[in-house]
Amino acid sequence: MSEISILQDVHERNETLAQTLNQTLSKDTVFTVNVMGAPGIGKTSVIEGLIKRLNAPSAVIEGDIESDIDTKRLQQAGVTTYQINTGGACHLDVPLIADAINVVKPQPNSFLFIENIGNLVCPAEFMIGEHTKLLICAVTDGSDKPYKYPLAFEKAGIIVLNKCDLLPYVDFDEAFFMAGVRALNPSVKVVKVAAKTGAGLDEVAAWLTESMNALS
Amino acid sequence: MSEISILQDVHERNETLAQTLNQTLSKDTVFTVNVMGAPGIGKTSVIEGLIKRLNAPSAVIEGDIESDIDTKRLQQAGVTTYQINTGGACHLDVPLIADAINVVKPQPNSFLFIENIGNLVCPAEFMIGEHTKLLICAVTDGSDKPYKYPLAFEKAGIIVLNKCDLLPYVDFDEAFFMAGVRALNPSVKVVKVAAKTGAGLDEVAAWLTESMNALS
Numbered sequence: 412m413s414e415i416s417i418l419q420d421v422h423e424r425n426e427t428l429a430q431t432l433n434q435t436l437s438k439d440t441v442f443t444v445n446v447m448g449a450p451g452i453g454k455t456s457v458i459e460g461l462i463k464r465l466n467a468p469s470a471v472i473e474g475d476i477e478s479d480i481d482t483k484r485l486q487q488a489g490v491t492t493y494q495i496n497t498g499g500a501c502h503l504d505v506p507l508i509a510d511a512i513n514v515v516k517p518q519p520n521s522f523l524f525i526e527n528i529g530n531l532v533c534p535a536e537f538m539i540g541e542h543t544k545l546l547i548c549a550v551t552d553g554s555d556k557p558y559k560y561p562l563a564f565e566k567a568g569i570i571v572l573n574k575c576d577l578l579p580y581v582d583f584d585e586a587f588f589m590a591g592v593r594a595l596n597p598s599v600k601v602v603k604v605a606a607k608t609g610a611g612l613d614e615v616a617a618w619l620t621e622s623m624n625a626l627s
Numbered sequence: 628m629s630e631i632s633i634l635q636d637v638h639e640r641n642e643t644l645a646q647t648l649n650q651t652l653s654k655d656t657v658f659t660v661n662v663m664g665a666p667g668i669g670k671t672s673v674i675e676g677l678i679k680r681l682n683a684p685s686a687v688i689e690g691d692i693e694s695d696i697d698t699k700r701l702q703q704a705g706v707t708t709y710q711i712n713t714g715g716a717c718h719l720d721v722p723l724i725a726d727a728i729n730v731v732k733p734q735p736n737s738f739l740f741i742e743n744i745g746n747l748v749c750p751a752e753f754m755i756g757e758h759t760k761l762l763i764c765a766v767t768d769g770s771d772k773p774y775k776y777p778l779a780f781e782k783a784g785i786i787v788l789n790k791c792d793l794l795p796y797v798d799f800d801e802a803f804f805m806a807g808v809r810a811l812n813p814s815v816k817v818v819k820v821a822a823k824t825g826a827g828l829d830e831v832a833a834w835l836t837e838s839m840n841a842l843s
Contacts, residue, residue, distance in 0.1 A: 450665045450747045450776060451768025476748060478774045499778070501717060501748040529775065531666045532692060532717040532746050551767040551790065552667025558694045559745065560666060562715070574767065580796055582823075607798075 425537055428505035432512075432540030441517040442623035443525065445539055447563055448547035450529035453573045455481040456606035457547055457615075458524045462490055464616035467623065469522040472511045474503045476528060491515060502533040508540055520627070522619065531556070535563040543568030543622060545615075550574050554584040557591030565595040569602070569618055576605035641753055644721035648728075648756030657733040658839035659741065661755055663779055664763035666745030669789045671697040672822035673763055673831075674740045678706055680832035683839070684737040688727045690719045690744050697742065707731060718749040724756055736843070738835065747772070751779040759784030759838060761831075766790050766799040773807030781811040785818070785834055792821035 436443050448454050455473075462469040470491040473482045482494040493511045495503065508525060517523045525541065527534040535544075546567035548556050551574050557564045564570070570592065592601060600618055604611035652659050664670050671689075678685040686707040689698045698710040709727045711719065724741060733739045741757065743750040751760075762783035764772050767790050773780045780786070786808065808817060816834055820827035 449667065449745070450772060451765070475775055477777055478771070480771050480774055499748075499752075501746070528748065529665070530717075530746055530748050532715075532744065533749070536715075549667070549767070551765070551793070555694070555696050556666060558696055559691055561693055577767070577793065577796055580793055 422536070425505055428509070429538035429540050432505055432509055433538075433542065436523070436540055436542070437626060439517070439519045440623065440627045441519070441521055441523050442619065442626055443523045443541045444619065445534070445541035445544045446524055446526045446547065447531070447534045447544055447567075448529065449531050449552065452529070452547045452549050452552070453606045454526050454529065454547055455484060457545075457571055457573060457604065457612070458526060459485060459488055459490070460606055460609055460612040461616050461619065462522075462524070464612055465522055465620065467521055467620070468518050469524060470515050470517050472508060472515065472523070472525045474507075474526055474528050476500075481526065497528060501528055501530050502537050503527050503539050504537055505539055522623065531560040531563050535560075535566055542626065545569050545571060547571045547573050550578050550583040551581055554588035555591070557588065557595055561595050564592055567596060567599055568622075569600045569615065571602055571604045571611075571615060573604050573606055575603045575610065576607055638752070641721055644725070645754035645756050648721055648725055649758065652733075652739070652756055653758070653842060655733070655735045656839065656843045657735070657737055657739050658835065658842055659739045659757045660835065661750070661757035661760045662740055662742045662763065663747070663750045663760055663783075664745065665747050665768065668745070668763045668765050668768070669822045670742050670745070670763055671700060673761075673787055673789060673820065673828070674742060675701060675704055675706070676822050676825055676828040677832050677835065678738075678740070680828055681738055681836065683836070684734050686731050686733050686737065686739050688724060688731065688739070688741045690723075690742055692716075692744060713744060717744055717746050718753050719743050719755050720753055721755055738839065747776040747779050751776075751782055758842065761785050761787060763787045763789050766794050767797055770800040770804035771807070773804065773811055777811050780808055783812060783815055784838075785816045785831065787818055787820045787827075787831060789820050789822055791819045791826065792823055
């Protein structure tokens with residue numbers, strides 16, 4: 412039973428630290444978005460597209476097992492980005508984020524995007540100080556995801572349904588997908604997006620701006 | 628430090644159990660395939676397509692966080708399938724598989740597919756008695772996956788590059804993908820597949836049959 416009690420301790424300690432970090436970020440109106448989604452779902456593309464559309468400064472903390480491909484890409488686009496490599500760990504946690512924030516030093520009245528590890532399972536379990544979780548799915552990955560990975564959908568503040576430019580070429584049952592989403596999270600906003608073309612990103616950016624204004 | 632030593636113990640104990648299970652499966656020539664890949668990558672579709680093409684009986688153990696959508700689908704196609712729901716856990720382990728095998732009772736000279744949890748990170752760390760790991764990627768998910776999730780690529784016995792029917796509509800840099808694969812796993816077989824049309828699956832089935840013959 413020692414393994415279980417240690418796991419509970421890790422979760423509880425993380426929740427407490429997450430609340431404290433969230434209060435600090437709120438005080439400075441740094442609206443913090445925990446971006447979650449499977450590998451290759453388009454997390455970096457969505458973040459990049461949103462930052463272009465937001466009328467406030469933005470910074471990004473990039474979580475990856477290994478590599479700094481996404482960080483280099485964002486830095487080339489002129490975005491302040493800090494890389495975390497977990498070296499195998501499957502999600503980010505508060506101590507990693509707190510260290511990153513000490514380096515990034517987000518400005519007051521800004522957005523902070525935290526791109527979590529590409530994984531629909533583990534990141535959903537750990538708060539990292541965020542004000543909202545932005546969950547990304549894609550029409551290329553089937554319509555059954557809410558049924559198979561319920562926690563991520565239950566905890567999402569907004570859901571981006573990405574790669575909608577490929578809708579004509581795939582079998583995606585939108586009604587089945589939405590029924591699964593609504594059973595877990597009746598009021599969550601769901602936006603159809605194509606990060607490749609930018610379609611739908613204005614609507615997501617407007618929601619984030621509204622949410623940030625509600626904070627201050 | 629107690630967390631780290633417990634984690635090491637879990638890994639070591641799992642490795643020992645995996646070797647024992649693998650020996651039992653080898654004795655009966657039950658060629659066991661650990662199917663890994665991100666959520667929505669097409670794991671069930673690939674398994675279903677392969678089983679139709681194999682000239683030996685097959686059974687499937689389905690790992691999911693929640694839901695039995697894939698099990699029902701395979702059972703409707705006449706495939707012997709056993710469902711494991713991990714209730715949150717992000718990978719399968721040997722005790723779960725051993726229990727399932729006691730129920731499934733695979734025939735001698737057969738294939739056993741184990742569909743792991745949709746996750747590119749955690750399943751790569753745990754052996755579950757398999758003879759090979761079949762890793763599935765997709766051209767819709769970008770060409771940088773080997774760089775970002777190296778362990779899964781390093782450990783793969785065969786890599787299926789799925790959703791190739793969508794190649795005309797996406798930006799997939801095959802040379803960059805293959806350079807990443809080869810750096811981690813110089814000799815692994817990589818097969819371009821479209822599970823939707825069945826293209827490429829004959830080649831994967833032939834490789835599995837050859838591998839099973841080498842076992843007996």
